[in-house]
Amino acid sequence: MGKIIAIANQKGGVGKTTTTVNLAAALGVLEKKVLLIDADPQANATSGLGIDVESVTLGSYQLLEHTKTAEETIIQTSSPNVDLIPAHIDLVAIEIELVDKDEREYMMKKAVSHLKKKYDYILIDCAPSLGLLTLNALTAADSVIIPIQCEYFALEGLGKLLNTVKSIQKIHNADLDIEGMLLTMYDSRLRLSNQVVEEVRKHFEDMVFKTVIQRNVRLSEAPSYGESIIKYDASSKGAANYLNLANEVVKKNKEVV
Numbered sequence: 001m002g003k004i005i006a007i008a009n010q011k012g013g014v015g016k017t018t019t020t021v022n023l024a025a026a027l028g029v030l031e032k033k034v035l036l037i038d039a040d041p042q043a044n045a046t047s048g049l050g051i052d053v054e055s056v057t058l059g060s061y062q063l064l065e066h067t068k069t070a071e072e073t074i075i076q077t078s079s080p081n082v083d084l085i086p087a088h089i090d091l092v093a094i095e096i097e098l099v100d101k102d103e104r105e106y107m108m109k110k111a112v113s114h115l116k117k118k119y120d121y122i123l124i125d126c127a128p129s130l131g132l133l134t135l136n137a138l139t140a141a142d143s144v145i146i147p148i149q150c151e152y153f154a155l156e157g158l159g160k161l162l163n164t165v166k167s168i169q170k171i172h173n174a175d176l177d178i179e180g181m182l183l184t185m186y187d188s189r190l191r192l193s194n195q196v197v198e199e200v201r202k203h204f205e206d207m208v209f210k211t212v213i214q215r216n217v218r219l220s221e222a223p224s225y226g227e228s229i230i231k232y233d234a235s236s237k238g239a240a241n242y243l244n245l246a247n248e249v250v251k252k253n254k255e256v257v
Contacts, residue, residue, distance in 0.1 A: 002117070002118070002120050002122060003116070003121055003253060004112070004113075004124065004143075005122070005123050005141060005145055005179055006123075006124040006134075006137040006140075006141035006145070007126060007144070007145045007147065008126040009126075010129050010160065011153075011156075011157050012128035013128075014147045014148065014184060014185075015185060015213060016040075016125060016147050017040065017042075017044040017045050017048060018184070019242075020045050020125035021048040021223070022238070022239075023145075023242055023246055023249070024082050024121075024228070025082060025231065026228075026242040026246035027246045027250070028080045028081035028230075029246070030243075033120045033121075034081055034119060034122075035074065035082075035083045035118075035123070036084050036122075036124075037085045037108075037124045037137075038086055038087035039091075039108070039133050039137050040087060040125050040128070041088075041089055041092040041133075042127070043091070045084075046059075046087050046088075048226065048228070049079060049082070050077065050227060051077070051084065056086045056088040059086040059087050060091055061087070061088060063085055064108060064133075064136065065094070065097065070085065073085045073086075078231070079228055079230070079231060091133070094132070095133060098132055104132060105132070106136075106140075106172070108136040124137040130160070130161070138165065138173065139168060139172040140173075142175060142176070142177065143178065144177075145182055146161065146181045148183055148196075149184055150183055150184065150190075150197060150212075151193075155196075178207055179252075180248075180252075181207055181209065182211070182213065183196070183197055183208065183209070184212075185213065185214075185215050186214045186215065187214070209245060211244040211245040213238070213245070216236060218232065218237075219236070
């Protein structure tokens with residue numbers, strides 16, 4: 001049985017999409033069957049896997065509206081073992097359209113839960129907000145990965161996100177777990193980066209992944225070519241970081257089983 005993992009943080013620019021795309025690709029390299037669901041209207045995960053966003057006619061919008069089945073919205077990507085439910089800018093409208101629907105927080109859960117039989121991992125790239133889209137993702141998920149940028153405002157807003165996770169556990173999804181906090185954009189030359197790592201590890205201990213994602217030019221370049229870092233430059237530091245993270249996720253879930 002597979003596992004649904006949401007990648008969430010209401011702060012923008014912390015490496016959510018970079019993590020979702022590259023973790024999916026790294027898990028695929030480890031021969032895990034992966035589905036990536038792009039639940040962000042910016043659709044960066046879709047374009048980051050080489051799909052032309054303008055050409056998307058079926059995707060997460062139709063999935064959440066329940067006008068199409070999950071199977072009808074899934075497309076293959078050029079990354080080995082990685083499938084995608086793409087997003088389009090029309091996803092912006094979903095929060096308004098779902099607002100008066102019954103059980104609006106459960107739309108994604110109802111649409112994708114059965115796919116756990118088909119995939120080892122289902123990763124959901126969340127929007128940078130705590131709105132209805134992210135709420136749907138967290139209600140559908142078994143666990144959440146929280147990317148934290150190694151910069152001054154790193155911990156700002158983290159309390160709010162953790163409170164949201166707690167209230168979802170209480171009201172919508174008692175089984176939601178924190179898969180781990182992931183330190184991103186780390187620069188070992190900066191004292192501030194090292195302080196943030198120290199601070200986060202001190203406060204959250206075992207909840208923090210051992211792997212730290214370092215700042216890497218190749219990692220920043222890869223999306224503009226519509227490729228994961230594994231495909232763009234497998235020998236780069238960024239590729240090594242995400243392969244380490246994938247190994248850590250797989251190992252952690254083997255132990256849980």
